Amino acid sequence: MATTADDKSLRLWDTELGIPRTTYPINSAEATAVAFHPDGRTLSVAGEGKAQHWRTDLPTLTRSVRKICNAIHRNLTRAERATYLPESPARPACTA
Template identity: 40%
Template sequence: MATGKSVTTFRGHTRSAYSVAFSPDGHTLATGGSDRTVRLWSYITPDAAISTICKAVARVLTPAEKAAYLPQQPTGPACPE
């Protein structure tokens, strides 16, 4: 459901971006801006990002880390033990 609330901000264009499109596989976002550039952004789902983080740190995130980096996630451990 659309809420009109900003979910994230992509930083890179020096002026406004007016065109946005996803790649067919859904993993790349292309943006075109009035700064006459096209930017490609890698996109993964939040669950995939969390899995990548957990594998990289090879441990359970502390409550402070979870609050800082995953504030929208439900309570409980972010990484399976």
């Protein structure tokens, strides 16, 4: 699901969890239309005679964990695993 807000943002929501997954800036002060492309991966917003388009592909869990591991240069702590990967196996998240 996608929504627009008064702060000139577009939010893509995880409807199962009820939380925003990502936020995009909107260039116009007022969005008058929001639509997903039939391909299911492109989102368009129109307002004030302009249109903006975004790819909405979200990364897989594996890709996200790999990106985090590359950024922090260490494995996740036990507390981080419990918070962010509660359903994953107890093996190290970051591998060489």
